[in-house]
Amino acid sequence: MRRNHLRYMLPQGFFTLAWTEWGPTEGMPVLCVHGLTRSGRDFDALAAALAAEGRRVLCPDLPGRGRSDRLPDPALYIPPTYIAALSHLLARLDGPVDWIGTSLGGICGMVVAATPGHPVRRFVLNDIGTHVPKESIARIGDYLGQETEFADLPALEAHLRAVHAPFGDLSDAEWRHLAETSARPAPGGRVALHYDPAIAAPFRGATPAEDMDLSPLWARVTVPVLLLRGVESDLLLPETARAMAQKPGVRLVEIPGCGHAPALMDADQIGLIRDFLG
Template identity: 70%
Template sequence: MMREGAVRWLSSAGFFTMRWWEWGPEDGAPVICVHGLTRSGRDFDALAQGLAAAGRRVICPDLPGRGASDWLPDAMLYQPPVYVAALSHLLARIDGPVDWVGTSLGGICGMAIAATPGHPIRRMVLNDVGAFVPQEAMARIRDYMGNEPLFEDIPALEAHLRTVHAPFGNLSDAEWRHLAETSARPGGDGVLLHYDPAIATPIRATEAQAIDMRALWALVKIPVLLIRGADSDLLLPETAAEMAAQPHVHLAEIAGAGHAPALMDPAQVALVRDFLGQ
């Protein structure tokens, strides 16, 4: 059964609340699952249930500005160092070793934490994100953000998600509907996406540029499962191969998916579960 949790965290603009969704036994070994740029912790419902069935305590936060978490008063705060600060308060609350599953932005946050001396991450899954993000992928992300319309109803929002997030893979109708229902908030005479539109501001403030995190990645020494969508434009094959050359990295490629595999398919859930169970 899903539970809700929250932590107050401190930023330069004051204290805010970050909320999360939790599954599994409260005394289970914790796994933190952190979503992508425009998503929420509810994306991990299927994965969380699979991990909870294996006895894990699974915590899926909504990053600031998303889902049930507080929005921030300054749009320029919507950047990875601030997300890491919020997540650090959650890690302090847990106060012990954790495993980490990070999709896209959630993986960037995980790398930043795992590169820091004294971090608590034991094993990490990076879902379609790596040490280098090409300019073309950043341009694609920049172009679809910041123009979020008012949708007439949930089916209209679902149709939008099916187009924008087609690279998630071959999801069932029920899975797309779940993503739509957990991505909606009331707005006027219809529904809006769950996030603060201002999260796009830092990205749209400048021309799209490649992100080189190889110096950060070099500091990550824990066991890593690197998942790549076979058609991904964000985690390029050469970047994945370079990362997987390290002995502590295992690379798995998901056919029929781009950026990023949804981690809803039973085989993908088992892949993550078995890696974290080692």
């Protein structure tokens, strides 16, 4: 694993986007983009497996997460900002990429793959779809940023196990890995979650009047898609997934024992992605 970073520009200034990278630099690139409160380190197991087959795998920390810079205005924590940052990384790669996007990372991938001249060759869309129920958006807003500091690493891990139980039946080692890569030092010997609590600002006080509708983006996505859905997911409903799977070039696979969103850490899930990317 290698650590890299670049500077990207927003109207408010220049900021750092960090990522971890696996595999040979000459390998066909795979970009793995994480969910709302997560980081690129969530993909360590998947990245190692793909790198072993000669792929170059890049796992960025979205702005305000992990080792990437926090932003000066909470209102910047929205998808257009994330896509602006990621576009700098795509420009550096300057060629075709495969995109693996979990939740928010999938939304960013949809925007990119729907844009004329995009570099996306194949697209793994992990538990996000054309319609996101307003109730699920409200549920995320309820926990987001509410508890970000903990007495020690075991307490932080217990929080992750509760909040992210829908990730699936992870082993103790996998939960510990998520905890260790989600923690940063805090005053008084405490530990804090890696993300800027301000990412919750766009959710606060916002009660969605209707479901999020991403169907205009989806209609413009024409690359081959592997659509993954946790069987118990409340973000990607079964009827939404089935409708999306009617599009030519889309393969739907439902992952048992998971909600939102499959962690992409076990051998079966990694095998699905490896086979799809070829």
